[in-house]
Amino acid sequence: MEYRFDFLANVARYVVWVIVAYIGFLVIFQQTTTIVGWNKNEAFVLFGVYMLIDEIWFALFSRNLNMISEYIRLGTLDYILLRPVSTQFLVSLKELLLVSVPNVFIAFGIIGYYLHQADVQRTFLQVLIGGLLIVNSILMLYSIMIIAVTLAFWIIELKAFWELYDIFTEGARYPIGFYKEPLRFILTFIIPLAIMFTFPAQFLVKNLSWEFIILSFVVGGMLFFAAHKFFYFGIKHYNSASS
Amino acid sequence: MFNKFKMLLLMEFQKFGEYRGDVFIFTMNAIVLPWVLLNVWVTVAEAKGGEALDTSYLVQYYYVQIIVNVLVSSWHGRILADRIRTGELLMFLLKPYEYIRYMAANNVSEKVWKILFSLVALIPLYFIYQSYLTIPVWQTIPVAFVSVFLAGMIKFFISQVIGLAGFWTNSVNALRDYNEGLSLLFSGRLFPIQYATKVIPEAFFTFLPYYYFLGFPVNVILGHVTGTDLWFGIGVQCFWVGILYGLHILLWKKGLRRYGGFGQ
Numbered sequence: 001m002e003y004r005f006d007f008l009a010n011v012a013r014y015v016v017w018v019i020v021a022y023i024g025f026l027v028i029f030q031q032t033t034t035i036v037g038w039n040k041n042e043a044f045v046l047f048g049v050y051m052l053i054d055e056i057w058f059a060l061f062s063r064n065l066n067m068i069s070e071y072i073r074l075g076t077l078d079y080i081l082l083r084p085v086s087t088q089f090l091v092s093l094k095e096l097l098l099v100s101v102p103n104v105f106i107a108f109g110i111i112g113y114y115l116h117q118a119d120v121q122r123t124f125l126q127v128l129i130g131g132l133l134i135v136n137s138i139l140m141l142y143s144i145m146i147i148a149v150t151l152a153f154w155i156i157e158l159k160a161f162w163e164l165y166d167i168f169t170e171g172a173r174y175p176i177g178f179y180k181e182p183l184r185f186i187l188t189f190i191i192p193l194a195i196m197f198t199f200p201a202q203f204l205v206k207n208l209s210w211e212f213i214i215l216s217f218v219v220g221g222m223l224f225f226a227a228h229k230f231f232y233f234g235i236k237h238y239n240s241a242s243s
Numbered sequence: 244m245f246n247k248f249k250m251l252l253l254m255e256f257q258k259f260g261e262y263r264g265d266v267f268i269f270t271m272n273a274i275v276l277p278w279v280l281l282n283v284w285v286t287v288a289e290a291k292g293g294e295a296l297d298t299s300y301l302v303q304y305y306y307v308q309i310i311v312n313v314l315v316s317s318w319h320g321r322i323l324a325d326r327i328r329t330g331e332l333l334m335f336l337l338k339p340y341e342y343i344r345y346m347a348a349n350n351v352s353e354k355v356w357k358i359l360f361s362l363v364a365l366i367p368l369y370f371i372y373q374s375y376l377t378i379p380v381w382q383t384i385p386v387a388f389v390s391v392f393l394a395g396m397i398k399f400f401i402s403q404v405i406g407l408a409g410f411w412t413n414s415v416n417a418l419r420d421y422n423e424g425l426s427l428l429f430s431g432r433l434f435p436i437q438y439a440t441k442v443i444p445e446a447f448f449t450f451l452p453y454y455y456f457l458g459f460p461v462n463v464i465l466g467h468v469t470g471t472d473l474w475f476g477i478g479v480q481c482f483w484v485g486i487l488y489g490l491h492i493l494l495w496k497k498g499l500r501r502y503g504g505f506g507q
Contacts, residue, residue: 009417020424020433027439028287035290160268167268170275179282182371 041118046201048110059100069152143227153234251348281305302375323406324415400487410498431458
């Protein structure tokens with residue numbers, strides 16, 4: 001109850017951002033009803049998927065990953081390294097931001113409402129696979145960010161954490177087909193936003209072939225594995241404050 | 244007075260040199276969204292077909308927006324609010340220069356770094372989109388310079404006023420977010436405003452300060468605002484600079500009076 005105001009302010013802030021994004025989409029879809037095969041309702045499902053992934057990532061990992069460069073700079077990583085639990089697990093899930101929980105429900109609401117508006121019927125299995133694709137996307141986003149913050153083992157201080165996150169996700173609100181080359185290439189093969197955001201939404205509102213579903217999980221798994229290896233490679237280069 | 248400012252500029256310029264990696268990321272962050280939107284709007288124009296949306300204009304609009312956005316950017320409100328909250332501001336009050344001058348020097352120095360770094364993206368983007376881009380007519384350059392300068396002042400003082408709210412509240416981040424949201428809608432950042440008038444009443448663009456720190460200078464550079472509209476726009480920019488500067492003076496004085504009380 002002590003943080004009731006912060007809690008409400010956070011929800012209000014989130015609602016403002018949803019309204020801003022909604023108006024942004026309205027202006028676009030007021031020009032034409034369909035853009036590269038996506039209508040307004042379908043594009044809103046993608047937007048909801050983006051919000052959901054963004055909020056769950058924010059609640060679970062944002063503050064924790066942001067702290068990694070501080071642990072390295074101040075030498076407090078020493079205490080974490082001494083604990084008999086996986087260091088990556090400890091630094092990644094040290095603290096949860098429960099203030100984001102209502103926003104997750106709002107994002108679910110957006111997805112549900114616009115799936116209904118788009119007149120999409122889904123079986124339980126399809127919803128389950130859609131959910132797994134979203135979990136896979138959250139892990140991919142986590143992996144990309146842990147690779148980025150691991151660089152702090154060499155550059156010591158990383159102040160621009162949030163800006164880095166924005167750079168990686170700025171193109172996530174629109175279907176990948178909205179982009180021309182060379183941006184489309186970058187967002188498909190370098191920062192795989194197509195797999196992370198467009199694929200789950202496309203699976204939910206349209207169809208996504210099995211090859212792409214399998215590809216999503218394979219890329220997700222590879223990225224997670226690479227991030228894990230890179231993080232421990234970074235730790236090997238860590239000179240603690242006491243050394 | 245100018246020597247002191249020059250010294251502050253040099254000092255801040257060197258300081259940002261130490262954080263050039265971060266400043267590079269800040270700059271790229273300012274460039275990504277206009278580039279994303281350039282792509283989105285070109286695709287929308289193609290989907291609509293015909294001459295309804297001018298692809299050339301859209302590419303030029305977002306390319307110039309990248310430049311203007313870097314030139315007018317201001318970020319110090321959050322820092323000011325943090326300094327008020329932690330008491331660090333007191334340290335600055337003891338220094339032999341006014342805090343606002345220090346922040347202005349900080350702002351200009353970071354911009355110099357950002358302008359240099361933005362070339363890393365602007366040059367390749369120029370070659371990608373050169374068939375759509377044209378050099379602005381030279382007659383527009385002096386007035387574009389004035390308009391961009393006033394736009395920078397508006398944004399600087401909006402940031403300052405939001406930061407000064409830190410004297411009264413701890414929720415400055417929420418204020419910043421609301422302001423950022425309004426700015427996305429009304430400045431012409433998400434869409435050129437002429438495409439939004441069926442969704443958003445035109446008065447929001449005409450009478451709020453947001454359009455005048457981004458969309459307006461972009462359109463001035465592109466030569467899309469001329470005659471009476473141009474001078475009306477410059478007049479509105481001057482009006483907002485005056486209002487926001489006055490508000491800054493008022494809040495600074497009242498805030499400091501209140502702030503002094505904490506330690507007594």
